[in-house]
Amino acid sequence: MADLALIEQLDQAITAMLAGAAQPETADAGLAALMDIAGKLRDLPDDRFMERLGAELGAESERRVPMSRSTTAGPAVIHAVTPFITVADGEKLIEFLKHTFRAEEMARHPHGHGGGFVAALKIGDSDLLIMGDESVRGQERPAALHVYVKDCDAVYQRALEAGATVVGPADQGFEPADRPWGERAAFMTDSFGNHWNIATRFGPNYVPEDGRHVRPGLLPRNAPVLIDFLERAFGAEEVGPRHEVGGRVEHAFVRIGEVLLEMADAVEEGLRPFGFYLYTDDVDAVYHRAVAAGAVSIAPPADQPFGDRIAVIQDTFGNQWIAAKNLGG
């Protein structure tokens, strides 16, 4: 019951403090110590501001990266690789992302004539593009994303509430658990076919060293072939050793520009093609180099009414890569 009294006393003291009232002296040393903490918390910064400023500085620092430090595709620099998810019911997917990951919608533009749209979202500091259009039903392109969150278990619960399920049978190790690679992680799929690796790093930062909240993944049928293509087409670099079991790639990392992508050979029979936006200085150079490396041209470079110049190419495994440059910038 003493606890109950403390709960009330503390709340009253905090309410008074936040209202600007002078702090009454308290003989209770425990309460005084808590109010000392409360006094400091009055200056707690807004985490949304911290993320926003971090993203702004990140964009500014990208502009300052010397050319020799960037990965180049011929003369073209690739600045960012953004997952581009295509689904029939984009609205529902966005609801799922907002509920589960507290994603924020940053912008939305109409697409086509059937009420479709392309929306830009942020999960933490990382960008996602969602195209929602009924006309793509049957040809959806989901994503496999490794999302770093502060509390894996809480996000897992929210994903369950929003209709996601673990990727395999229950109690087979896909639920949140401490993993030997330094993370607590759960593996889920949502009702749109996206794979989610929801993870919290151990240690002081819940995000990995590159600081990104979302790391895109690829699930090709033959990872070494795709890695070779990405190196030749986009100047990608493989990072760290590949982890193979019985001739199957379980884990590999490639860097395109400043973005780290992870890859594993797909377990399923069918292809799991994804889509990515590649922001670059020179759409034409990226396109020509990718085609020379064996990509199929889906759409040659052209200026679009929404203000970007884009070109679309497809790799052997059906992944589509959209090279894009904003014509205004």
Next chain:
Amino acid sequence: MSEQHDDRLQVEAAQRDPSRFADLYRQNFYRVYTYVVCRVGDRHQAEDLTADVFREALAGIQKFEWRGVPFAAWLLGIAARVLADHWKRSGREAGIPAPESAATMPAEIEQSAMLFQLVDRLPEAQCRVIRMRFVEQKSIREIAQEMGRSEGAVKQLQLRAMETLRAQMEGAHG
């Protein structure tokens, strides 16, 4: 010693490749913000000025010379200058805070910065209560409505969060 070594490596990495500035930002955000907010008292002004400090630091990272002084002290030097300019602009000359000596790191800034980091590591529900209560200054009733919990449960989360923070702060200094 090793902290200083890491600090130095990170600064040098950011000087070679500005995209590595993100690490320095994350490690020093709370310090700079606390330094600024304690002096201006207003959250919105503190955000604007903190942004100015980091923009200036990113623009000038090449000018930072390693002389054994922590990078954070260099940032706080920029913060002192940004604040002095701010007071001048707003005509409050009398309030110019004396810039700290670059070598000293005021203990209260370090303590607050550590506390803010600990908030990030609270279980999610407790962290949300603390943020809504102190950042958004919401009442217990508003928080309860937003979280779909009873007011009693929110007060309990508030107490638990504060006790955890107190214990961790005492552990860090004890």
